[in-house]
Amino acid sequence: VTLERDRNAVLFANEAFYIAFRARDMTAMQALWAQRAPIACSHPGWTTLNGRQDVLESWRGILANPQSPAVEMRQARVLLLGDAAIVTCYELIGDIVLAASNVFVREDAEWRLVHHHSSQAAALPDSEPESSGTTSVQ
Amino acid sequence: VTLERDRNAVLFANEAFYIAFRARDMTAMQALWAQRAPIACSHPGWTTLNGRQDVLESWRGILANPQSPAVEMRQARVLLLGDAAIVTCYELIGDIVLAASNVFVREDAEWRLVHHHSSQAAALPDSEPESSGTTSVQ
Numbered sequence: 001v002t003l004e005r006d007r008n009a010v011l012f013a014n015e016a017f018y019i020a021f022r023a024r025d026m027t028a029m030q031a032l033w034a035q036r037a038p039i040a041c042s043h044p045g046w047t048t049l050n051g052r053q054d055v056l057e058s059w060r061g062i063l064a065n066p067q068s069p070a071v072e073m074r075q076a077r078v079l080l081l082g083d084a085a086i087v088t089c090y091e092l093i094g095d096i097v098l099a100a101s102n103v104f105v106r107e108d109a110e111w112r113l114v115h116h117h118s119s120q121a122a123a124l125p126d127s128e129p130e131s132s133g134t135t136s137v138q
Numbered sequence: 139v140t141l142e143r144d145r146n147a148v149l150f151a152n153e154a155f156y157i158a159f160r161a162r163d164m165t166a167m168q169a170l171w172a173q174r175a176p177i178a179c180s181h182p183g184w185t186t187l188n189g190r191q192d193v194l195e196s197w198r199g200i201l202a203n204p205q206s207p208a209v210e211m212r213q214a215r216v217l218l219l220g221d222a223a224i225v226t227c228y229e230l231i232g233d234i235v236l237a238a239s240n241v242f243v244r245e246d247a248e249w250r251l252v253h254h255h256s257s258q259a260a261a262l263p264d265s266e267p268e269s270s271g272t273t274s275v276q
Contacts, residue, residue, distance in 0.1 A: 038217040040226050042237045047263045048226045050215060077188060079176040079252060081243050084222035086253050088178050088186045099180045101239060101255045105219050114217060115224050117239040119257025125185045 003080060010078050013104055013111040014087040018073040024063040030056060034112040037105045042117040044098060069093040073100075074124060085111065090124055097121045144223070145216050151249040152225040152240055156211040162201040168194060172250040175243045180255040182236060207231040211238075212262060223249065228262055235259045 013032070020028035033039055033055065041055040042048045043062075049055050062068050076089040083106040091098040099121035104111040151170070158166035171177055171193065179193040180186045181200075187193050200206050214227040221244040229236040237259035242249040 037219055040215070040217060040224065040239075042226065042239060042257070042259075045258065045260055046237075047228075047259050047261065048215075048237050048239075050226070077178070077186075079178060081175055081222050081241075081252060082220075084219050084243075086178065086241055088180065088188070088253075090185075099184075099186050099255070099257075101178075101180060101186075101241075101253060103219075103222075103224060103239075103241060105222075114219060115226075115239060117237070117255045117257070119180070119237075119255070120183065121180075121185050122183055123185065 006080055006085070007078050010080070010085040010087060010104055010111050011076055013113070014076055014089065014102055015073070017102065017113060017116075018071060018091075021063070021071055024068070026060055026063050029059050029063065032113050034105055034107050034114045037107060037112070037114050039113070040115045042115075042119070044119050075127060084114075090121065091118055092124070097124050141218060144218055148216050148218070148223040148225060148242055148249050149214055151242055151251070152214055152227065153211070155240065155251060155254075156209060156229075159201070159209055162206070164198055164201050167197050167201065170251050172243055172245050172252045175245060175250070175252050177251070178253050180253075180257070182257050213265060222252075228259065229256060230262070235262050 017032050020032060039052055039055050040048055040050050049058055072092040074090045076087050079086040085104045087102045089100050091100050098118045100118040103115040105114050155170050177190055177193050178186055178188050187196055210230040212228045214225050217224040223242045225240045227238050229238050236256045238256040241253040243252050
């Protein structure tokens with residue numbers, strides 16, 4: 001039951017990230033990232049950004065830019081690792097498919113983002129039921 | 139002292155991964171990945187692989203292929219997250235620069251890999267002393 005609850009909470013946090021992204025909601029985006037844990041972010045083709053200031057500044061720029069594309073998230077899979085979790089998923093931007101890795105930690109009883117790495121992928125794999133994609137530490 | 143020990147152990151595990159990669163040592167590679175925690179891997183441009191069988195099969199193919207390039211690792215930075223840790227670093231393959239995210243968990247008192255995501259980056263950033271790159275949960 002606890003693992004199932006964690007799994008759902010992590011999927012929810014991952015969806016909240018993409019909702020904030022699509023809605024260009026910087027206030028929500030800021031709240032989604034960890035406050036105390038160290039954070040980093042690798043946007044597609046960029047060098048990796050480290051620390052809250054640089055990471056949030058990059059998102060402020062992306063969300064403020066009217067040219068920024070609307071991203072759709074697909075095929076989220078959760079890897080539960082105790083008080084950390086990884087979500088692997090795909091991001092669709094028109095015809096472009098990106099593979100994303102989002103790492104979360106439990107902070108103040110919430111799952112907050114500590115790392116986002118997104119990069120171009122060959123294609124979206126055949127869809128699988130989301131429940132089959134969840135694995136966890138025994 | 140404990141954080142410093144964890145940081146060094148994580149950097150060591152990350153280096154061991156690239157040493158196994160360069161040495162095409164599948165036995166070492168297999169031992170580096172978590173035994174019980176769920177694992178995943180996003181090779182550059184591929185779709186994300188999930189589970190020990192698919193992930194290790196991909197590495198078996200890469201290490202067995204004489205055309206596989208020699209990878210050099212640069213600028214490792216550790217994000218300590220308790221019993222999990224992320225290393226962000228760069229991989230050099232000739233003139234190509236890749237940004238990598240490697241996620242580790244503590245398993246049997248060792249840091250073992252649970253996720254590797256590598257993708258092409260614009261360029262290697264100006265080098266910084268490795269010690270300045272380490273941050274951790276307070």
